Amino acid sequence: MKFASLTTLLMGSTVLVGSVAVASAQDVTLTIESWRNDDLAIWQEQLIPAFEEANPGINVVFSPSAPTEYNAALNAKLDAGSAGDLITCRPFDASLELFNKGQLADLSDLPGMENFSDVAKSAWQTDDGSATFCVPMASVIHGFIYNKDAFEELGLEVPQTEEEFFAVLDKIKEDGTYIPMAMGTKDLWEAATMGYQNIGPNYWKGEEGRLALIQGEQKLTDPQWVEPYETLARWSDYLGDGFEAQSYPDSQNLFTLGRAAIYPAGSWEISVFNEQADFEMGAFPPPVKAEGDTCYISDHTDIAIGLNAASPNAEAAKTFLSWVASPEFAKIYANALPGFFSLSSTPVEMEDPLAKEFVSWRGQCESTIRSTYQILSRGTPNLENETWVASANVINGTETPEEAAQRLQEGLESWYEPQQK
């Protein structure tokens, strides 16, 4: 009796083990490393089921960690060989370093890569653009969100040119019901990101100026780089009382509570604003200098996904990455997260009106990325951080645009060779 039951048990377990082995021979499980723990539900409920349905035999697990810990945790896991098959890529140097260490695979020939423009890929390429190591997922676009009700109430038109923009601000200020623009300088990055990098591309002509700066053909003291600071300095008249001590959440709340009319924005605000504001919102791109000028927008590449070079499931992972590069993924992702726009060249159908408005500018304007992100922030002093301080100073009136530009240029020249000529 005892013997029989033992045999049954053994046989049973053999069958069990056998079936597991059979299953694993067919199924591959891919693990995604990510810092986007906010997106866990979207991955589990929408993206992964859609992929698994189309590709039976490949299972995907999304395993995010906290944003602030991501870089350190990922590096440790990659060094120890325990990282997942797919790696969510930060833009520029952080990912480039992983590629240079041989921890991210070269994906230049991945089917689907042709769906992305060079600007979209620039954040995950080697400096010479010869190798691409992550599939671009999403970007954020800068512009201005405005309170439609307030504009109607005051009889205002959406401004196209800078002159009209300041005329609108003057009218709102004169009327006095609304604070013309909700922005503060306390957190510094607001002034640089929503200010300088928002309006700047119109002055330095997007990619043209950005690349010229990297090649050392233009300097930060050139007029096209100083003028955005001059415009920013004029903003201070239209910001709320005590904007020097106004923080980023303060600005968001001022706008969503309906106390301010215009909000210099990044598209990532859309989902938050949709929830909090109970008035209708519209958006307009950064106004151009003169009517008919080409407009440029900051369409900043923010998130991508790459392949762990040490992954044993490289084939399955590449299938997944090709799917990420497909229009199908783009559609689900862009609609689940309005404000994070697909970088794919094929236009994506979106439902959110505000997100649609933002993305429509891609058709009318030239896209570029933030000027300080590629290469120029590798040294000390760090150009991006210095730009934060300079933008806030200029709006606060404690530094003139020329002085600020001069200081930034000197800082950049001190370590960046192409600028030393």
Added chain:
Amino acid sequence: MEFASSRKKPIRWHIAVFLAPAVFVYTTVMILPLFGTLQFSLFRPSLVGQAFVGLDNFRTLLGDPRWSASFWNALWNNTWFFIIHMLVQNPIGVLLAALLSSPRLRLRGFYRTAIFVPTILSFVIVGFVWKLLLSPIWGVAPGLLDLVGLKGLFAPWLGKEEYALTTLGLISVWQFVGIPMMLIYAALLAIPDEILEAAECDGITGMGQFWKIKLPLILPSIGIISVLTFVGNFNAFDLIYTTQGALAGPNFSTDILGTFLYRTFFGFQLQTGDPNMGATIASMMFFIILIGVCLYLFVIQTRLRRYQF
């Protein structure tokens, strides 16, 4: 005593045994990291790992125009932060202690607790609460000033280069005034009644008694408090970081050695961390504090002893 010492002394193992845990823990978590940091500041990363560069990092920190500008700015801000504490926190602490020790004061326990409570609050709470209080948009500060007709005096203090650091200094004073108060209070209570009675017999009462009798007797406590303030201020970081962020805005006007170290060591936003230069700054902080404490020990404290009984 004579009886005990005449015998052969046994080796007192228990002293070593009882000291061991503390020595071990202190060595691993304080002394080793300290020497590790000092050592780190003498190296730079090179192609083959860390290379010894002698005092080059210190030369960069003090010689390079950009590094030295940041360093001296942080050091001066730190000094100003310390001056505010010495001029505001400690005199107020002494005053509060003197009032508390007055025998006619009622509800003494309540005041003592109320003034001490902010000390045990987290920096994050203190920073956040004060940021809200002083906020030009939601804060109560503009409204309160308006009530007494002084709205014109309000400014977005935390956002103005000229006021931000002083404002933060005063917030820190508000938080920590309880510590000098408690120490001085204890020192005042420890003064023997006979001395005070003798003073009264000689006709020294009231304010005169405080200045001529009590103050000289609590000077050693004030000295200790000054050293604690000095060490605390030059190690400060949390309050600035929680209210102004790692870039210590506006325009680095609130940048102190702690935030400068943090930014350099760990990096910030697109800036990658530079542990070697960070260790160099940390070593400078250590030397500054060491010099300050030595000055106190060898110059001031030796003179203070004469007043003791």
